[in-house]
Amino acid sequence: MDFVSKRNWFFMISFVVMLVSIISLLLPDGLDTGLEFTGGSSMTLEFQDDVSQEELRAQFTSLGHQQAVIQRLGEGSFFIRTRTLEESQSNEASERERIISDIASNLGTNVKITDFFSVSPSIASETVRNAILIMVIASVVILIYITLAFRRVPSPFRYGVAAILALIHDVVVVVGIFSIVGRIFNLEVNAMFIAGILTIIGYSVHDTIVVFDRIRENLIRGIGNNLGSTINISIQDTIGRSLNTSLTMLFAILALLLFGGQTILDFLIVLLIGIIVGTYSSIWIASPVLLVWENGDIRKLFRR
């Protein structure tokens, strides 16, 4: 099978997917940012007797939370997201206590908070900065490592850059698809999402390196007539492993998705998309980029 000669087709596909991803991200509500990024409070309320969403909304409105997001999770169970609730001053009741006692007495049923999460807006902006910073640092460190690890082949720096390009491709596509899927299923970007993206960074590089390692080995052994055929042979050599590993990873993730809890759902969806995209990019993006660079295709494109 020939993996590299059709490279421009795959570049085109990836380009279109990335474009769609970026457009989806730039359109309003591109990503539904979670509390970690915006600040605010969220809670899951379990009522002893079922109440209607309208009743609950009326309660929150009367308590000064017109903006509250209220989702029904099941019978007598609601997810609520508000601005950051005020903490208690001296010995006064906190806003959360007031809300709960008012709701319980007004609706005449017992209510319990099973899950409460609150982030002050002051650290929320810091989270965004950290998240971006960390991606940049991770990319730079990995670039340095790959350049060092491939020092025995000509122009090792290219391998690092190609791996990072594949990585950027993966992150953009994963975030983009997440944004599109998120529009349908109401997915939220939270700390676990960031963990998922970072795992994808690790996985994407992991996958790319396995292919590159084979190119490195085959180049040193002088296999293939030119870089193009060496790359092609290397991909052929590793595709079995790439597919099998991805499949086993997908099995594990599907099991978690089907049987695991709600809490890490966002993380798993990121992983699911990321492993598929990462496997694709290690074969059809990372390695062909090496060839394009070697041939100077981009320069030719501009010369025309």
Next chain:
Amino acid sequence: MRRFPLRRFLFISVIVALAGASLSFQEINLSLGGINLVRGGDTVLGLQLGLDLEGGSHLVYEAQPTDGQEPTTEQMEGVIKTIERRVNSFGVSEPIIQMMGGDRILVQLPGVGTTKATVTFQDDIQPDALRSVLISVGRTAVIIEQEDSRNFVIELPSLQPSKLDDEDNIIKDAERDIIEQALREAFPAVTLSILFSESAETEDIQAVLVELGRDDAVVRKISDLLFAVDMPDMQPTENDTISEALQEQLPTLVSFEAKRLSMVITGGVEEAKRLIGQTAQLELKERLCTNDPQNITQNCKDPAYHVDSTLNLTGDDLIRAYAGTDPNLGAPVVNLEFNSEGARIFAKHTQDIAGTNNRTAFFLDGELLLAPVALQAITGGRAFIQGPDFTIDRVRTIAIQLESGRLKVPLSLIQEQDIDATLGEDSLKKSVLAGIIGLGIVLLFMALYYRIPGLISCISLIIYCLIVLAILKLWPITLSLGGIAAFILSIGMAVDANILIFERMKEELRSGRTLIASIETGFNRAWPAIRDSNVSTFITCAILFWFGTRLGTGLVTGFAITLFIGVATSMFSALTVTRTLLRVVAITPLGRYMFLYTPVKRIETNASSDTVLRNRG
């Protein structure tokens, strides 16, 4: 190379045995060569569970700068000590209080959730009667758990504290007091506990009570000296009359105690937060000792032998407290510096107590920190405290505690996560199930696709899981949802190492090498790819860990640590366990059937495609 790899095999066996043993015992309590290893507990495999799996509260506080000054390390230590003391008084088991970055403090309170009141009555109570009392104080829909006919656990979510007006006058009592009062009024039963110095008779006690008109009292003999009396509807005013009558008629009476219903309130993150958020209060009091200094049984420490009186001297009057050494003796001391008002009060106070057995009692949050005597009057506002048992460490701790009561570091809560125990339990169950199913599918796939090597990788993956879980338990690493996700992901990565090796092995087999040679070459060829790909994962883990500690969520740090352990262990399991087992199998009769190691069909297709390129002789 046809030898049985005995040493490696033994090495692996020992590790597996150790890992298995550490997991099979719920609780581990070892003491070897002065190192104590206490691990495990009442959880799945004795693993330490995170709050998201166990239930509890996760609070992140940030110290606010005072007068534009960032808090110093010593001040932060003082804040942590204050929080520790309060959390301990709150009765939380195994709290975690840690510094995070320069100015943040992480407080984890396992099990803290809804406020619960454990009420013990002195006679049998109908749950409905209890419910009606709670309704009368505004708790219309309460959950009451009945332990037995006298013990009840009442869930009281969001218990209201007392309401104060602008001048700090109480306009509404704390709800816990209101409830307790209502319960006492509704269930006035009391059990008297009466102790005699010589053996007494049930009838004598009964007679005294009948005389007082209480023929409904039931006297129970606990021992010859100790009796219990159940008194239905006993009014607080009756207490003294009964006590006096008993004392008069039964002179051998030693003690008389009336036990009413007891109410213990536990949990409640809102209450915990109120407690943590308060700044520490330091107060100095004059302690007059009424003991006879010659009599060793009469210690001034005993509340019976001292009287504390206020000096109007608080942390506000202190300029600073710091650890130092005695200029003459070189012994560690705590130095104190008072402001002018403080110096004046302190001078007068030390003048009064100098040379006597009376003391200066230092109270932090109402708890006695230390109570030294004064050797002479201290007039300059500078004092130092010395003690025979003072070490450099001890004086530092005292200085930090005094400072925490002097300089108030305001804390603001920047992040909070509370998870109900039942929700955590549910997550745990689901994750364990998902993990088992995920692992099962992976094992099945490996065994079917790679045959004998696949089966061997199944064994090595199970060993891998044992080792990772054992490391998590022994380190110990708190297993959170993030950790479980990382663990399952790392299974995928461990599988990858095996797949890389087997694919290489198959290639070598196809090129006509012997099985044992193929195994060796396969491993050597796969190694650079395994190394480089795993190093990139390690890099990600390290950066994630750093990110997680900045963010303050256990989710991300737990993920990073577990993934790191998992990937490191996966290299061991692939390179040592799988390899050794393959070598062992290769020298058994199973090693003769090549089709068990590589899909036969594939040989033909691949051999025709690139034999020319690959044959190196």
